[in-house]
Each structure stands twice: as structure tokens, then as C-alpha cells.
Amino acid sequence: MKLSARNVLPGTVVAVTKGTTTAHIKIELAPGLTMFSSITNEAVDDLDIRVGDTVSAVIKSSDVMVGK
Amino acid sequence: MKLSARNVLPGTVVAVTKGTTTAHIKIELAPGLTMFSSITNEAVDDLDIRVGDTVSAVIKSSDVMVGK
Amino acid sequence: MKLSARNVLPGTVVAVTKGTTTAHIKIELAPGLTMFSSITNEAVDDLDIRVGDTVSAVIKSSDVMVGK
Amino acid sequence: MKLSARNVLPGTVVAVTKGTTTAHIKIELAPGLTMFSSITNEAVDDLDIRVGDTVSAVIKSSDVMVGK
Amino acid sequence: MKLSARNVLPGTVVAVTKGTTTAHIKIELAPGLTMFSSITNEAVDDLDIRVGDTVSAVIKSSDVMVGK
Amino acid sequence: MKLSARNVLPGTVVAVTKGTTTAHIKIELAPGLTMFSSITNEAVDDLDIRVGDTVSAVIKSSDVMVGK
Numbered sequence: 001m002k003l004s005a006r007n008v009l010p011g012t013v014v015a016v017t018k019g020t021t022t023a024h025i026k027i028e029l030a031p032g033l034t035m036f037s038s039i040t041n042e043a044v045d046d047l048d049i050r051v052g053d054t055v056s057a058v059i060k061s062s063d064v065m066v067g068k
Numbered sequence: 069m070k071l072s073a074r075n076v077l078p079g080t081v082v083a084v085t086k087g088t089t090t091a092h093i094k095i096e097l098a099p100g101l102t103m104f105s106s107i108t109n110e111a112v113d114d115l116d117i118r119v120g121d122t123v124s125a126v127i128k129s130s131d132v133m134v135g136k
Numbered sequence: 137m138k139l140s141a142r143n144v145l146p147g148t149v150v151a152v153t154k155g156t157t158t159a160h161i162k163i164e165l166a167p168g169l170t171m172f173s174s175i176t177n178e179a180v181d182d183l184d185i186r187v188g189d190t191v192s193a194v195i196k197s198s199d200v201m202v203g204k
Numbered sequence: 205m206k207l208s209a210r211n212v213l214p215g216t217v218v219a220v221t222k223g224t225t226t227a228h229i230k231i232e233l234a235p236g237l238t239m240f241s242s243i244t245n246e247a248v249d250d251l252d253i254r255v256g257d258t259v260s261a262v263i264k265s266s267d268v269m270v271g272k
Numbered sequence: 273m274k275l276s277a278r279n280v281l282p283g284t285v286v287a288v289t290k291g292t293t294t295a296h297i298k299i300e301l302a303p304g305l306t307m308f309s310s311i312t313n314e315a316v317d318d319l320d321i322r323v324g325d326t327v328s329a330v331i332k333s334s335d336v337m338v339g340k
Numbered sequence: 341m342k343l344s345a346r347n348v349l350p351g352t353v354v355a356v357t358k359g360t361t362t363a364h365i366k367i368e369l370a371p372g373l374t375m376f377s378s379i380t381n382e383a384v385d386d387l388d389i390r391v392g393d394t395v396s397a398v399i400k401s402s403d404v405m406v407g408k
Contacts, residue, residue, distance in 0.1 A: 058135050063127060087292065133141050
């Protein structure tokens with residue numbers, strides 16, 4: 001399945017922190033460039049996301065702001 | 069002002085396309101790694117966003133999905 | 137690629153309306169149950185989305201509100 | 205109050221899971237078609253959301269991606 | 273219908289600008305405090321939103337960042 | 341850094357509630373007008389957000405719905 005989301009950035013999982021319902025995932029896109037994601041614990045379990053996994057950070061364009 | 073958004077990624081504007089109300093901005097974060105942003109024309113005018121500008125792509129963690 | 141987004145709902149495209157930069161897609165999930173999506177024109181072109189296509193509406197759980 | 209959100213889909217609550225601050229709600233829209241929502245515990249308490257309730261899943265069009 | 277969205281802020285419409293598919297609405301919440309909203313043209317037509325209308329700006333808590 | 345987000349509303353923090361991974365912040369924008377924000381615990385720690393702080397609620401226009 002191809003996505004309408006314009007941002008599908010490959011990287012490596014460097015941290016997985018599960019809370020009671022919400023988990024935080026840290027993805028290294030490039031050396032020194034990390035992306036922080038907040039998803040459900042269910043998604044972490046379903047995709048079996050672990051440190052070292054090759055994944056993609058997926059972001060809809062309308063969720064990207066610009067700072068200058 | 070420092071932001072709660074965990075993702076503030078520096079880059080260079082490589083394209084600005086204005087529609088009637090909504091504009092699309094392409095930001096190069098690293099060679100071969102671009103971020104696509106959809107913002108209001110007002111924001112483009114207010115920040116005077118132009119190709120070549122040094123900017124940051126700002127994304128709230130809860131807007132980042134993971135694909136595996 | 138499997139997604140962390142908990143909502144991936146299959147359906148059929150019943151309308152595609154392109155604006156200057158933003159397009160609107162109407163997806164029928166079930167008889168009488170349609171989903172409205174607002175995405176970039178680039179995504180419509182890239183995925184070649186047309187009326188009659190079998191697609192999925194993809195929604196992150198944190199973007200779903202509840203009304204009662 | 206009528207909403208600008210184009211997606212207001214009626215359904216039945218089939219699961220409520222409260223975390224420390226964030227709750228997950230599962231809404232059945234049609235047989236075999238469920239919607240997963242992540243909202244605050246405060247909202248669950250305020251609306252008194254319980255399994256069996258008739259509710260609506262409310263989603264802004266700009267939060268709906270398309271996969272093909 | 274009561275909403276899980278924790279932010280339902282009453283105000284007055286002070287500007288409506290329609291693009292080809294996306295419209296911008298400016299809502300005055302209090303003197304000197306305005307809220308900018310980007311919604312579909314369909315929503316503007318459906319709710320018949322006009323300057324002077326009493327409306328509410330509705331925002332999900334997970335879409336509110338904090339700057340300090 | 342100036343933001344493309346059209347809504348940067350100044351206020352005072354009146355409550356901070358940390359969960360296991362997600363925190364809730366209540367910001368008073370004006371007497372009787374409060375904004376509820378859901379952010380990561382990491383952001384609360386990083387910005388050292390405390391009751392009484394002068395902060396801004398930051399919201400992208402595309403995340404603001406209208407109710408009428």
C-alpha cells in the first residue's frame with residue numbers, strides 16, 4: 001500500500017518507551033537527526049517495534065509546520 | 069520561545085508553491101531527505117518564506133506515525 | 137509496510153476534487169458510510185487516485201474525537 | 205452544534221481503556237468495521253463514555269490519509 | 273452532541289476567505305484574541321458560516337502545543 | 341524563531357498533570373477562557389513547565405474546527 005502522506009522517512013528505532021496506553025518511539029533518520037513519535041501501545045505490540053528495527057516515520061504534510 | 073514539539077528539524081527551503089489559500093513548502097533536511105509541509109499562504113507571507121531560506125520543520129510527536 | 141495508525145478502513149473512491157494545491161477525496165466505506173479526506177494534489181497524482189479505485193482511509197487514533 | 209468536521213460517523217462503544225492520562229475507545233461503526241480513538245481521561249469522565257453507548261467518531265478531513 | 277475535544281471556545285466570525293477547496297475562517301474569542309481556522313469549503317457552505325456569526329473554535333487537546 | 345502556525349496565544353499555566361508518558365497542561369488565556377493541551381512528559385521536563393509560568397498555546401490552523 002502506497003500512502004498519500006508525502007513524508008515517509010526511513011530510519012532506525014533507537015528507543016521504545018511504553019506508558020500505560022501511549023508509547024514513545026525515537027527513530028534515527030540520519031546521524032544526529034532523530035524523530036520522536038507518540039503512538040498507541042497496541043501499535044507497538046501489533047508491529048512488534050523494537051530497538052534496532054528498520055522503520056519509517058510517516059507524517060502528513062498538513063501536520064508539518066515551518067519555523068524561521 | 070522554546071516549543072513542546074519534540075521535532076524541530078533544521079533544513080533549507082527548496083520549493084514554495086502557493087495555491088489560492090494553501091501553500092506547499094519543500095524543505096531539504098539532508099541530502100536526499102526532504103520534508104513536505106502544507107501551510108497557509110498567510111504564514112508564507114508573514115514569515116516571508118523563500119527558496120534558499122534556512123528554516124525548521126516543526127512536528128508534534130503525536131502527528132508522527134511509524135511504518136514497518 | 138504495516139502502519140502504527142490503528143484505523144485503516146477499506147473503501148471505494150466515489151469523488152475526486154482537485155483545488156489549486158489541495159484535493160478532496162470521498163471514500164465509500166460501506167453503503168451510506170462515506171469518509172471525506174483532504175490531501176495534497178501531489179498525492180492524488182502520485183497515487184493516481186481515481187473514482188472507482190479501491191483504497192483505504194488511514195487515520196491515526198489521536199486524530200479521532202468522540203461525540204456523545 | 206453542527207461541526208465543520210466532515211466525518212461524523214455513528215457507532216457503538218465496544219471498549220474503553222483508561223491509562224494514567226490518555227484513554228482508548230473502540231467504536232463499532234458497522235459489523236466488522238471498528239474505529240480506534242485516543243482521547244483524554246477527562247473527556248471519558250466528562251461524557252461518561254461506557255461500553256454500549258451510542259456515540260459518533262468525529263474526524264477532520266485534513267486528518268484522513270489515503271492508502272492505495 | 274457533546275464532544276471529547278477539551279477546547280470548545282465561543283467567538284464571533286470576523287473573516288471568511290474561500291479558496292478553491294480550502295477556506296480560512298478568523299474567529300474573535302475576546303478583544304485582541306483571534307483564532308485562525310482552516311476548513312473545507314464544503315463545511316463553510318454546509319454550516320453557512322458568515323461574518324458576524326456566533327461560533328465555537330473546536331480543538332483536540334493533542335493538537336495544542338506549548339511554547340515557553 | 342517565528343512559526344507558520346497562525347495561532348500563538350499567550351497565557352498562564354494553571355495546571356500540570358503528568359501521566360506515565362503523556363502530560364496534560366491547562367493554560368488560562370483570559371479570565372474564564374482556558375486551553376487544554378496534551379504533550380509528552382519529555383516536553384514538560386525540557387521546558388520545565390510549572391504552574392504560574394507565562395507560556396503560549398500554539399495551534400496550527402488546520403487543527404482548528406468550527407462549530408455552529
